[in-house]
Amino acid sequence: xxxxxxxxxxxxxxxxxxxxxxxxxxxxxxxxxxxxxxxxxxxxxxxxxxxxxxxxxxxxxxxxxxxxxxxxxxxxxxxxxxxxxxxxxxxxxxxxxxxxxxxxxxxxxxxxxxxxxxxxxxxxxxxxxxxxxxxxxxxxxxxxxxxxxxxxxxxxxxxxxxxxxxxxxxxxxxxxxxxxxxxxxxxxxxxxxxxxxxxxxxxxxxxxxxxxxxxxxxxxxxxxxxxxxxxxxxxxxxxxxxxxxxxxxxxxxxxxxxxxxxxxxxxxxxxxxxxxxxxxxxxxxxxx
Numbered sequence: 614x615x616x617x618x619x620x621x622x623x624x625x626x627x628x629x630x631x632x633x634x635x636x637x638x639x640x641x642x643x644x645x646x647x648x649x650x651x652x653x654x655x656x657x658x659x660x661x662x663x664x665x666x667x668x669x670x671x672x673x674x675x676x677x678x679x680x681x682x683x684x685x686x687x688x689x690x691x692x693x694x695x696x697x698x699x700x701x702x703x704x705x706x707x708x709x710x711x712x713x714x715x716x717x718x719x720x721x722x723x724x725x726x727x728x729x730x731x732x733x734x735x736x737x738x739x740x741x742x743x744x745x746x747x748x749x750x751x752x753x754x755x756x757x758x759x760x761x762x763x764x765x766x767x768x769x770x771x772x773x774x775x776x777x778x779x780x781x782x783x784x785x786x787x788x789x790x791x792x793x794x795x796x797x798x799x800x801x802x803x804x805x806x807x808x809x810x811x812x813x814x815x816x817x818x819x820x821x822x823x824x825x826x827x828x829x830x831x832x833x834x835x836x837x838x839x840x841x842x843x844x845x846x847x848x849x850x851x852x853x854x855x856x857x858x859x860x861x862x863x864x865x866x867x868x869x870x871x872x873x874x875x876x877x878x879x880x881x882x883x884x885x886x887x888x889x890x891x892x893x894x895x896x897x898x899x900x901x
Contacts, residue, residue, distance in 0.1 A: 628703065628704050628706075629702070629704075629707070630701070630702040631700070631701055631745055631748050631749040632698065632700040632701075632702065633698070633699060647686070647688075649682065649686075651681070651703060651708075652682055652683065652702070652703045652704075653679075653681040654679075654681075654700060654701050655678060655679040655698055655699075656677075656733075656741050656745075657673050657678070657698055658698060658738070658742075659695060659696060660675070660692065660694075660695040660696030661673065662690070662692045662696060663689075663690070663691045664687055664689065664690045665689045666681075666685055666687060666729050667686055668686070668688075670689075671730040674732075676732060678732075678733055678741075679730050680725045680731075682722070682725065682726060682729075683705040683836070684836070684837025685729070701744070701745060701748065701771075710850070710853075711765050711769065740774055741775055752764070793835055794835060796823065796828075796831045797832060797836070799821055800828070800831075800832070800840075800843075801843075803817055803821075804817070804844065809870045810847055810851065810870070814829065814840045814844065828840050829841070845885060849885055849886070851870055852866075852870065855869060855870065856893055856894040857894075863878070863879075863890050863894075866878070867879075
């Protein structure tokens with residue numbers, strides 16, 4: 614999706630995109646099928662729109678939001694000529710890097726998957742618009758010191774403030790979670806509570822009383838990723854967190870994370886992150 618977002622009235626650093634005009638999207642998506650790779654929140658401030666999401670038609674009105682997640686399919690977008698929007702898009706990889714998989718996030722993710730279009734109140738409209746404007750202004754300042762840290766802090770604050778506003782102030786319809794959603798929620802809670810995190814798909818499948826093959830099918834259905842990819846995402850967050858610390862050496866980090874030895878840990882990090890643990894630690898230090 615980013616291939617044409619870059620041509621819109623946006624500010625972007627390829628991880629985060631703030632959109633303030635849909636002129637280009639009108640042209641690009643009119644007869645296209647788009648498989649989402651990003652998390653996208655679109656607020657319609659004025660006008661109306663219609664879009665097919667996973668083959669279901671949704672009509673969007675003023676002060677309603679469309680929330681897109683990786684792997685959903687968008688088709689047949691129609692937007693009224695008077696439409697005004699504000700939107701934030703975050704790459705899937707970057708969202709997974711900076712947002713923890715806590716219980717509220719899990720519930721919100723599943724709800725938004727089942728209810729991608731919903732209304733918000735005036736205060737939430739104001740909050741969302743303010744964060745869009747602030748993120749856009751910071752993205753425009755390419756030489757801003759500590760820009761990466763500032764953007765992460767703003768996005769985390771946005772997640773809690775706007776997400777909290779939705780949870781607390783909206784009257785969500787009672788939603789029945791599918792069997793796959795329920796299994797995935799149980800898996801994430803297991804993953805979240807494990808310290809160190811188990812790396813094997815078979816471990817979680819056994820705990821959930823399902824086969825590893827069905828377990829991966831469930832994960833792919835809910836998230837578009839395999840079970841191993843979800844586990845790796847969680848493990849790599851822990852890897853980065855510990856490599857940022859200066860009170861543990863690589864051997865200690867390897868043992869803390871449950872790897873059989875330092876050599877195995879080094880190969881794992883090199884395969885997943887492209888560099889050795891020591892080099893990745895140096896890169897993190899240089900970006901502070």
